[in-house]
Structure formats: C-alpha cells, structure tokens
Amino acid sequence: MALIEVESLGKVYPVALKEPGWQGTLQHFFRRTYRSIPAVQGVSFQIGAGEVVGFLGANGAGKTTTLKMLTGLIRPSEGLVRVAGFDPFERQTKFLEQITLVMGQKQQLIWDLPALDSLRINAAVYSLSPGIFQERLEVLSTMLGVKGQLRQPVRKLSLGERMKVELLAALLHQPRVLFLDEPTLGLDINAQAAVRQFLQAYNQRYQATILLTSHYMADITALCQRVLLIHQGSLIYDGQLESLRAKFAPYREVKLELARPYPRDKLQVYGELESLEGQSARFLLGRQGLTNAIAQMLAELEVVDLSVTDPPIEQIIGRVFQSGSAR
Amino acid sequence: MRKLGAKLGVLLQVYYAYMLEYRAELILWVLSGLLPLLLLGVWMQAAATGKFPLTPVSFARYFLAAFLVRQLTVVWVAWEFEKEVVEGRLSPRLLQPLDPVWHHVTSHLAERLARAPFIAAVAGVCLLLYPQAAWLPTWSGALLGLVAVAWGFGLRFLIQHTFALVAFWTERASALEQFWFLIYLFFSGVSAPLEVFPDLVRAVVLWTPFPYLVYFPVALLLGLPVDLLQGFAVMGGWTGLFWLANRWVWRQGLKRYSGMGA
Incomplete structure (x- = not known):
C-alpha cells in the first residue's frame, strides 16, 4: 500500500514584477503587477x-x-x-x-x-x-x-x-x-x-x-x-x-592509454571522441558495435591500457535535464 | 492539559538555561527599562515645588512600582517572530505537534525568572537613594496587583503577538509595535501616573488597553483609588478582542505563508 x-x-506562486528606474519604482509602488509562476505542475507518484x-x-x-x-x-x-x-x-x-x-x-x-x-x-x-x-x-x-x-x-x-x-x-x-x-x-x-x-x-x-x-x-x-x-x-x-x-546511456565509456600520441582525426574514426589529453583518450561508443570498435582499436593502435565502463550517473542525469525529457 | 503542562515545563527549564547564557545582556535589558526611575527624581522635584495630585513620596513609590511592573511585563515577541518568518525558522516549528507560540511564551517567562535578581538589585539601589519610596502593600492590594501584573503581561504579549503576525504580510511587522509603543509610553503610566492627566483624557484613556499594562497594576499595588470592576472588565474586553483577532490573523497568515512558499 x-x-x-x-x-x-x-503549485503556482504569484511573483511581483518591477521595471528598473524611477518610473518602474513608482509604478511598482502604486500599481503592482503580478505574474503567476508555476513551480510544480501535474506531478503524480x-x-x-x-x-x-x-x-x-x-x-x-x-x-x-x-x-x-x-x-x-x-x-x-x-x-x-x-x-x-x-x-x-x-x-x-x-x-x-x-x-x-x-x-x-x-x-x-x-x-x-x-x-x-x-x-x-x-x-x-x-x-x-x-x-x-x-x-x-x-x-x-x-x-x-x-x-x-x-x-x-x-x-x-x-x-x-x-x-x-x-x-x-x-x-x-x-x-x-x-x-x-x-x-x-x-x-x-x-x-x-x-x-x-x-x-x-x-x-x-x-x-x-x-x-x-x-x-x-x-x-x-x-x-x-x-x-x-x-x-x-x-x-x-x-x-x-x-x-x-540503460535508457539514457545506450553507450559506454572507453578509456585508452596509448603508447604514443595520435592525431585527433586518426582516433575519431573509431567513434565519438570525448577527450584527448596527451596519450589518454576517452570515447563514448554505442553498445551495438562496441566489440568490433575495440577489436579494431587494439589491432590498429599501440594500446598500453584499455578500460570500458558505464558513464557516471551524474552525466546521464545531466543529459536528461539538458534534453528536458525522459520519454 | 496535563500533557501541555509537561511540555511547557521542559520548555521553561531549557529556555531558562538559554537566558542564563545571556546574563550580561540581561543586565543591559534591565537597565534599558530605567525610564520610570529616571522620571522618579524629576516628578518628585516637580511635586515638591508645584501643585500636583500626588505627594513627592507618592510619586517616588509610584515610579518604583512602575519600574517593577514594566520589568515584569516587558515583551519582545514582535522582533523574534518577525525574524522567524523572514528567515524561514518558523517552518520546522509548524511541523511539530505544539503551537509555536508556546516557545515564545515560555522563553518570556524564563527570561523573567533569569531577570529577577537584576531587577531586585536595581530596586535595592533605588531604595538606597530614595528610602522614602519603600512601601508595604496590603494583602488584598498585593494579591490583586499580582493578578493585574500577570494579566497585564498576558495582554501585552497577546497584543504584540497579534502585531507580530502581520509579519506574514510585511517583513517589518515590528514597525507596528514601535508605533504602538509611542502611545504606550504616554498612556500606560510609564511616564506619568494617570492622576496628572486632565479628567477627560483620563476618562477616555481608561477605556483603552494602555493603562492596564502598567498604571492599573501599579495603582492596585500602591492602594491608589481605582475602579476595580471597570478595570478588570476593560482588561477582559481587550483580551477577548485581541484573542479573536490573534487567532483569525494566525489562520489567515498561515495561508499566506504557505502561499508564498513557507
């Protein structure tokens, strides 16, 4: 239960509006105008x-x-x-x-x-x-x-x-x-x-x-x-x-430690290159085709270390809020 | 009722400890209420040289008693409540199964207990300076006077708390109390006994709440002639009126407070 x-x-809050300057101040004093701000709307759970x-x-x-x-x-x-x-x-x-x-x-x-x-x-x-x-x-x-x-x-x-x-x-x-x-x-x-x-x-x-x-x-x-x-x-x-x-992170984070520096354009062919700092590269790769992409990297690049993780939850939620929808 | 009594007992104990933390400030608060004792000397001098309805000794006793009554009936709930509303500290108290006003009532009563030794010390010094100000009230005078002091404190608290509730609408509800204080200063009997006012003014003022906050209790303690029945009836009337206003404003204020985001 x-x-x-x-x-x-x-919940709707009335918020008083005021224009800057003398005119705005006097108008605000004698004839205050309000705007209704919806703070919460249609929430059910x-x-x-x-x-x-x-x-x-x-x-x-x-x-x-x-x-x-x-x-x-x-x-x-x-x-x-x-x-x-x-x-x-x-x-x-x-x-x-x-x-x-x-x-x-x-x-x-x-x-x-x-x-x-x-x-x-x-x-x-x-x-x-x-x-x-x-x-x-x-x-x-x-x-x-x-x-x-x-x-x-x-x-x-x-x-x-x-x-x-x-x-x-x-x-x-x-x-x-x-x-x-x-x-x-x-x-x-x-x-x-x-x-x-x-x-x-x-x-x-x-x-x-x-x-x-x-x-x-x-x-x-x-x-x-x-x-x-x-x-x-x-x-x-x-x-x-x-x-x-699972819904908002249909991709995984792949971190590579490379034996030598590679140009950005050479690395971008493997997928979305999130960051490249010296010999450290971070990719976001779709779950589909992840295995192939990794196999290709290992074959074509000099890789010292490789890790595959889910992106941090903060990042996922940040993306949801940015898009403004979870549907 | 017993449950409420037990709750208030604990609040009183804790707030007494809290007030003792501010013992240095307490001395200053007592000293800030010295106005009647300062006026004592002035009125005694005036009575000795002019024609007044009270003798210099009566003036001395009046202002000593006025000092004591004022010390015992001082209220500051307007400032405290205003702060609670503005800073949002009222919200957690609204979520407890006790009307938040009891925190203020018990903290005022606890402060009175903590203040008592300092009041006694100042009264002692006054008696050293003006030994003729000493008087012994009759049993009935003392009893009625104490009832009037307690009721006077209750009425003043109720009035000021009602003003304080205006903080739900404006952030400076204490301004209302400051305006009220100006009238209080004149008509409560703090600055002068009502006997020195013209008859018509005195007759009108006696129907307002002001003289019942200081003058009436003082008159009962000193045995000055007062209309006992009218006095307590007027006090009862104002208490009832402010009680109804207080509860109505409280309910409306809570709606407003919650409407604006608590």
Whole structure:
C-alpha cells in the first residue's frame, strides 16, 4: 500500500514584477503587477512503505516546493496529496507525529546550549516518556556516533557533527516518513558517508519511508534504487536508477592509454571522441558495435591500457535535464 | 492539559538555561527599562515645588512600582517572530505537534525568572537613594496587583503577538509595535501616573488597553483609588478582542505563508 500518494499536484506562486528606474519604482509602488509562476505542475507518484526514493532536479526545479507540500507547509494550488493517510495541510497531531523534514541548510538546534537541551525539547513536544527518550537517545546517538558530543554547546560542534545531531533531533519521535532536503549539504566526504550509512541503517531497522533530495549523486546511488526526476516543475522520470542508466546511456565509456600520441582525426574514426589529453583518450561508443570498435582499436593502435565502463550517473542525469525529457 | 503542562515545563527549564547564557545582556535589558526611575527624581522635584495630585513620596513609590511592573511585563515577541518568518525558522516549528507560540511564551517567562535578581538589585539601589519610596502593600492590594501584573503581561504579549503576525504580510511587522509603543509610553503610566492627566483624557484613556499594562497594576499595588470592576472588565474586553483577532490573523497568515512558499 502506498504511504505517499500524489496526484496531479501543482503549485503556482504569484511573483511581483518591477521595471528598473524611477518610473518602474513608482509604478511598482502604486500599481503592482503580478505574474503567476508555476513551480510544480501535474506531478503524480506513489511511494510505498519502507521505500527510499531519490528526488532529483536542478536548482529551482520544484523539489523543495514539492517536499513542503508533502509535509503540509505549503497548500497545493491543485491536485491531491495523502501522506500516511492524512491530508498534510490539515497538520493533524497524528500526522505530525509520523513525519519529519530535515533541511540541510536550516537548523532547529539551539545554538548556545548543548544539543541535549534541544533534544529534551523535542522529546517533550512529542510527549516521549523519559524512559523512551533515553532508550532512543542511546540507540540513535550510538548509530550516529555522537554520544560524546551531546553535552557540548551546539556552536562548538563541527558541521558534520551538527548535521548528525540535527538528524537525531528530527528522528527522536521515530517518524515513519522522512523528507530529507539536502541532508549532506556542505559536509566533507567522511561526514557524507557517515550520514548515508546512518540513513541506510535507519531505513533497515525501522522500515522508514524516505524521500531524499541531494546534489551529491553518491547519496542517491548509495541509498536509492528508485528516483524521481523533476524538471521545470514537471516530473519527467519515475523509475529505477538502473533503468535510467540503460535508457539514457545506450553507450559506454572507453578509456585508452596509448603508447604514443595520435592525431585527433586518426582516433575519431573509431567513434565519438570525448577527450584527448596527451596519450589518454576517452570515447563514448554505442553498445551495438562496441566489440568490433575495440577489436579494431587494439589491432590498429599501440594500446598500453584499455578500460570500458558505464558513464557516471551524474552525466546521464545531466543529459536528461539538458534534453528536458525522459520519454 | 496535563500533557501541555509537561511540555511547557521542559520548555521553561531549557529556555531558562538559554537566558542564563545571556546574563550580561540581561543586565543591559534591565537597565534599558530605567525610564520610570529616571522620571522618579524629576516628578518628585516637580511635586515638591508645584501643585500636583500626588505627594513627592507618592510619586517616588509610584515610579518604583512602575519600574517593577514594566520589568515584569516587558515583551519582545514582535522582533523574534518577525525574524522567524523572514528567515524561514518558523517552518520546522509548524511541523511539530505544539503551537509555536508556546516557545515564545515560555522563553518570556524564563527570561523573567533569569531577570529577577537584576531587577531586585536595581530596586535595592533605588531604595538606597530614595528610602522614602519603600512601601508595604496590603494583602488584598498585593494579591490583586499580582493578578493585574500577570494579566497585564498576558495582554501585552497577546497584543504584540497579534502585531507580530502581520509579519506574514510585511517583513517589518515590528514597525507596528514601535508605533504602538509611542502611545504606550504616554498612556500606560510609564511616564506619568494617570492622576496628572486632565479628567477627560483620563476618562477616555481608561477605556483603552494602555493603562492596564502598567498604571492599573501599579495603582492596585500602591492602594491608589481605582475602579476595580471597570478595570478588570476593560482588561477582559481587550483580551477577548485581541484573542479573536490573534487567532483569525494566525489562520489567515498561515495561508499566506504557505502561499508564498513557507
């Protein structure tokens, strides 16, 4: 059964327009004109319990607006949203107790106090008994590896530690649905990996449903089998990450290390030459005829090393967004 | 109700710890409310040389009490809420099963507890300078006065919170509070007791909320003649009116906030 149901969801924002200069300023003051900007339009999808889904799109594509509609912060202009059986915008207590929204660039911890004080507030707000609070604190702080940091003022924590404690605060009430908006934003590689591992473990342990946006593809590939691609407010792909690769990368990346430099025109006969730097060449070759092309290269060129790989997922998704369609 | 009480208890404890982090600022905030004590000397001098309805000693007691009442009823929710809306910090709070206003109520109450020793210290210094300002209220005066102080704080918080909610429409809702403060300064009794106003002005002002924020509680504590029934009735009327306005603006504001992207 779907835990998140979205049907024909749309959001239109009125945006005030202003021309530059005196005339524009006076006109803007006395007779303001607005234009309706569709931030999200006709978005439909369903997410089942326990699924981890990546939500991808360029800046301003409508990811955060959609997440805010799913949490009830924004009322949709059109369409239907049900999360855990509730209309989010009614903000019923039973609904709020089942969800959480983590925004990487916003913090809810009190800056000047130890994190434990903020956690006590959250425990009280969600009516957790002292016993349950202690138990969850123990489990989550161990999983996140922040047990030693909870008594330090938040301002003294590193960015990575702070993000981990933010996650702890957001998950203390054990929500069934997690909306994560760039949870690894600005973190170093180690901290990113730690947050990823935690989310994976949390999902497995509590069967939580996770909808995750991130600009780091490593987050998506590590956590999500399914992705939603949103472009200019419209959903252009909903399916498995691997299918996306097969559909949008009907080519493979062939890297050659050559024994001596070859002119570009000599190499271009084998296929699409993406780059040539000294004796290193990179080709994108269609899956059909790949074997023949490689055999020909090995026969005609002095090859020191050769590797064949799928192109990185970032590149594939970049191509989808550039074309604006996944159909 | 017990659940809410337990939640507020924890909020109060944590915000008390938070306020103690700002103890140095607390001293400055207390000192920034010294206006009644500065006016104390001026009015005492004036009363000694001119014809006024209060004696110099009565003026001294009035302004000491006004200082205490003002310290106990100070509110800054307009600035805090405005910041929350503009910076988007309201959003995470809207996703919690507790009305965000309780964070402000408890942080104000916690600040009052943290501020208490500094208020006592300033009052102590004032009494050293003006020992004649000391007075002992009657039991009934003290009780009614404390009720009026608590209610005065509640009313001032409610009014300012209602102004703060305008932040959903304009980024500078605190400007409304600053305009209101100007009228408050004149008619609340901070600058002068209502006895020195012309009869007609006093009669009109007594139907506004202003005197019930400082003058009325002070008058009850000092035992000055006031119409008790009218006082509490007017306070009740304004509380009810602002309560209805507050809830209506809150609902409309949330729609607006969500319409503009939260």
